Ligand SMILES: Cc1cc2nc3c(=O)[nH]c(=O)nc-3n(C[C@H](O)[C@H](O)[C@H](O)COP(=O)(O)OP(=O)(O)OC[C@H]3O[C@@H](n4cnc5c(N)ncnc54)[C@H](O)[C@@H]3O)c2cc1C
Ligand SMILES: Cc1ncc(C[n+]2csc(CCOP(=O)(O)OP(=O)(O)O)c2C)c(N)n1
Ligand code: SF4
Ligand code: SF4
Ligand code: SF4
């Protein structure tokens with residue numbers, strides 16, 4: 032053979048086809064929870080989510096959703112499946128599942144673990160280790176669990192009740208909680224004899240902007256730093272703001288700041304961005320919500336100085352920038368004054384570890400970030416692990432969860448005397464979904480319906496009540512439509528070449544032309560002969576071994592396959608089958624079950 | 629029958645032909661034939677050929693008799709005209725329709741039983757008349773629809789799926805056509821579309837009666853180890869006699885000039901034929917006949933455009949009948965009245 036026959040026994044081959052699960056840092060089994068919603072099994076849909084991402088109700092509202100740009104449906108028609116909002120559906124329609132959540136055993140295993148910070152990273156570590164009998168002590172300087180999810184993410188995006196429910200579910204497993212107790216010395220903490228310490232202290236500091244005027248007149252009181260200001264609003268200390276508000280920065284934090292300002296009385300709120308719109312860092316949906324709320328976006332402007340007159344902040348002087356096509360180089364072409372009563376700085380977040388002594392074996396990069404192994408989350412000191420924003424700088428909740436799972440495996444390994452580098456392999460199984468002739472366990476039809484948009488509460492209510500949640504759940508009819516948009520990418524086409532009689536039935540029936548039977552050749556030659564040549568896709572092709580009658584090969588381009596199963600229905604010999612890939616990325620508990628100490 | 633209809637997927641890039649139509653515009657509803665039936669592949673090849681030939685679907689008439697093969701016109705060209713006649717009677721219906729309207733393209737689909745058992749007499753006369761149409765026999769050696777009895781193309785000694793020997797010699801539709809003066813004779817295999825599609829395109833462009841014999845395995849009743857018309861047996865015994873380039877494309881595209889013949893087609897362009905045995909001459913009726921006899925005797929299945937004669941007038945040209953379709957004639961032209969009838973009858977007295 033010239034072309035390489037595909038090794039489908041490598042679980043990565045089929046795993047890559049499930050685009051959403053492959054893209055999710057926590058490897059959530061998306062198609063399965065979507066099917067469970069379709070069956071009205073909301074509790075199971077919730078629990079399945081929880082196994083991977085721990086906070087389905089929170090993430091169903093706030094996740095950065097790397098799965099959606101990856102989703103196959105986005106390649107097949109205009110928009111991906113609303114994976115994130117369907118997760119929220121599972122959470123919102125789920126009943127009381129308290130007695131189905133993991134619990135700590137009565138007998139503890141004698142190992143003690145400390146977690147610094149009570150954000151999603153630490154809570155995930157606790158979630159994974161408590162059921163294994165660990166004693167987990169969580170320290171947090173603030174008075175409640177959640178980290179930035181509580182102090183920064185505004186309640187109009189994430190209701191406090193949802194946050195309370197899902198953080199409490201972890202704490203209720205028996206964590207030893209020390210709120211209001213910031214850790215001020217890592218050396219001191221280690222001296223308490225913990226078997227391992229997990230640092231989930233986040234990137235808790237909003238960046239300041241030291242330009243002229245920053246500390247002139249009342250500027251110190253009128254210029255606010257994003258994280259502190261948002262926390263102060265979240266905890267009820269700040270309840271008003273001036274009428275004209277300027278927000279500097281155009282990431283998601285800037286969107287939250289501008290929308291919060293709008294609710295506190297700012298009726299002329301402008302977000303100022305350095306780069307052109309196509310290069311904004313904010314997620315498109317967060318940007319859209321801000322625009323819908325009447326936030327003005329002023330791009331290609333850079334702050335030059337705060338303008339203070341008669342001791343009062345009156346505005347920000349901006350350089351007007353002209354950028355090259357790729358927005359790498361800019362030129363100042365003028366200046367202008369943007370009047371403001373208040374300014375919020377949303378220009379980035381910083382890590383800070385003043386409480387970690389530099390002489391106790393924990394190495395730091397020059398950037399101020401710790402040296403952390405991206406697989407094991409271990410620091411250079413064997414009993415200290417990092418995760419979440421503390422590990423590699425500000426990321427997002429689902430990454431914090433993913434780090435937490437990995438760190439928990441490492442900690443468990445360490446306490447059991449297993450090398451931290453020993454990682455439990457993903458468990459994969461492939462099961463035929465055939466129920467009878469031309470009947471499958473999943474809905475294989477293609478529904479051309481477009482992506483559903485969640486209803487939003489009207490603007491008047493949003494501005495009247497600071498905490499009212501803006502986005503509502505899908506209606507039942509929308510849920511029905513949206514789940515049908517999922518293509519069940521985990522139900523894989525599995526080919527048995529020895530059965531093929533080369534009748535062409537599968538080639539003829541495939542609605543996207545992804546199958547080809549052709550002479551063996553080099554990869555380039557085979558690509559040139561595909562039924563539908565892939566548009567710029569460099570994804571590897573599936574290539575069978577030689578077919579019995581002619582020695583040609585079956586080739587499949589997975590890129591546009593809609594998993595309709597028609598190839599398997601039209602095959603006279605069942606050479607094609609539809610088989611579900613069940614892929615589980617083990618957490619600490621499963622790792623232990625797989626390999627007892 | 630598949631559980632769902634083949635969906636239209638928005639993102640699939642679809643080429644358009646000269647009429648602005650995509651290949652999906654030439655398809656029909658889902659097939660109800662057995663999964664893997666050769667007839668379905670033949671349908672797919674036809675869809676491809678019709679699309680590439682830039683034929684307007686509403687200018688095509690699909691005709692058939694009875695059989696699994698005769699069911700297939702339902703599964704392509706959903707916006708064409710159609711007539712599903714009784715068993716074996718497709719040829720006379722097509723002849724009549726063609727007599728009434730020579731502007732449409734007649735595409736008859738038959739089976740080896742429908743064409744060569746009950747419909748044999750009708751087929752012969754349509755060949756003789758050189759009715760301008762494609763007559764496609766989906767040849768599987770059995771009566772598929774009635775559960776696998778031997779058909780007139782079953783080879784001597786071949787076994788049925790229940791193990792009986794066939795004791796009666798077969799009819800070779802190509803040899804039959806040659807003896808009747810057919811002007812276009814071709815054979816293809818449903819499992820080899822690259823070869824079959826140009827044959828079908830050439831047949832669609834032919835000026836007279838195009839008889840196409842497509843070996844089209846019955847997976848249900850005649851695809852067993854002792855079958856001579858299975859996928860495996862056809863692959864083992866197929867002999868490409870000619871290669872073919874499609875009439876509308878630049879002829880040099882697929883076939884080298886060396887040893888090739890260009891035959892001009894009525895619709896413009898020409899078919900370029902290249903004989904693979906160098907001395908094979910697809911315009912010489914006698915040598916083709918000898919060739920087919922010889923190879924049939926060896927159990928080989930010669931495929932390709934086997935015989936072509938574009939010089940013979942079709943039924944209308946021979947009889948000088950109306951250029952204008954009858955349904956477009958003014959009433960007094962179509963029915964000139966009692967005086968004209970009297971005059972006509974008087975001429976015979
Ligand atoms: C305005 C804003 C909006 C955001 N929106 C989203 C969003 O919509 N979706 C999303 O996925 N992500 C969002 N993020 C990012 C997300 O909140 C973080 O990535 C995530 O919370 C990081 O989790 P973590 O566990 O690493 O730490 P954090 O959530 O930052 O929690 C760290 C905790 O550690 C505590 N702590 C720090 N130092 C000490 C110490 N020395 N001793 C004791 N406790 C300490 C802190 O008080 C804090 O409670 C947003 C961030 C901001 C700023
Ligand atoms: C007048 C009449 N006689 C007999 C039949 C029964 N009959 C139906 S299909 C068929 C044979 C079909 O064989 P073929 O044309 O080879 O088609 P296939 O199903 O093999 O494609 C017969 C004998 C009939 N329908 N009508
Ligand atoms: S279509 Fe469904 S299974 Fe496929 S990537 Fe999107 S959400 Fe995942
Ligand atoms: S339908 Fe089945 S037997 Fe026919 S070509 Fe496809 S895989 Fe092979
Ligand atoms: S019985 Fe034979 S000819 Fe009829 S549909 Fe089935 S495979 Fe095709």
Ligand SMILES: [Mg+2]
Nearest residue numbers: 739740768770
């Ligand atoms: Mg037959």
